[in-house]
Amino acid sequence: MILQGMKMNSQTFRHVTPTRTPAAYIGGKRNLARQICAMISEIPHATYAECFVGMGGIFLRRSSAPPAEVINDFGGDVANLFRILQRHYPQFMDMLKFQVSSRREFDRLKACDPSTLTDLERAARFLYMQRLSFGGRVNGHFGIDPSRGGSFNITKLAPVLEEIHERLAGVVIENRRWQDFMRLYDRPGTLFYLDPPYFGNENDYGEGMFDRSQFVDMAERLSDLKGRFILSINDNETIRELFSAFDILPVELTYSVAGGKRAKRARELIIRSRE
Incomplete structure (x- = not known):
């Protein structure tokens, strides 16, 4: 659907119920979600397209949706998990019902080559590891919290x-x-909503997934965009310079670390199309 000279109103959007994400994920947007979702809802659009959906930290927290929605992730495990949840939900739940939190099972699945698995098995493996991985890191280490029960509780x-x-x-x-x-x-x-890897952490999602030169390409492509965009990224002078042609909103956040016992301040940027 193309909008040309047409202003969308609230009746164009349908209400959707915000949901939780299936698992933690590095770079999740819990602290910025409310602000970004509010910005998205204020911009007229017929298609919502998310380039780096991850665990859906923004997509799943929105409360309204346009006629068309598209989510994308170059990570095959991410895309496969959402496809399985969409199309094979009953069979997926049957696979998960007897799974328990276990370091031995975590290590066994981590050592397993995902390419040898069926799509259902691959989705179950990925979800299990993301639920139990320390900090939601891709292929991370088994995480423990003595004050809580196992993170994989069906x-x-x-x-x-x-x-x-x-x-x-x-x-x-x-x-x-x-x-x-x-x-x-x-x-x-x-x-478009873009949540690329943070500047300086380009390899956090795996080798070959993203590299620093792509920020230059991204700024150029956004300059020629027919649609509109919102981009979230960590605050960095190089990023500010590359995306200086757009509106840049600095945001200060406080993250809890060490099980919530300490607070860490961080600066991020929300970059968006100019009117």
Whole structure:
């Protein structure tokens, strides 16, 4: 759908119920979600397109949606998990029902080559590891918290996964490089949300997934965009310079560390199209 000279109103959007994410993920947007979701809801658009969906920290927390929604992640495990939740939810739950939190099982699955698994097995492996991995890091270490029970508790997880399954109805799920994804869906009326790896942490999601030179490419592509965009990234002078052609909103955040016993301050940027 293309918007040309047409202003969207609130009736164009439908209400959707915000849901929790299926697991923690490095670079999750819990602290910025409310602000970013508010910005998204204020921008007229017919298609919402998210380039780096991760565990859905923004996508799943929105309370309104346009006629078309597309989510993308170049990480095959991410895209596969959402496709399985969308299309094979009952079978997926059958696979998870007897799983327990266990370091031995975590290490066994970590050593397993995902390419040898079926899509259902791969999704179950990925979700299990993300639930139990320290800090939600991709292929991280088994995380423990003596003050809490095991993070993989199917009785608590099942309602979350059911909500996500329902939320994904009608959503298109892509597994492309962000450049190809933007090229495919860019048109007037599309709003892109981009949450790329942080500057200085380009390899956190795996070797070859993203490199620093892509920030230059990203700034150039956004300059020629037919649609509109919102981008979130850590505050850095190089980033400020690269994206200086756009509106840049600095944000100060406080993160809890060491199990919530200490607070860490951080500066991030929300960058968006100019009117």
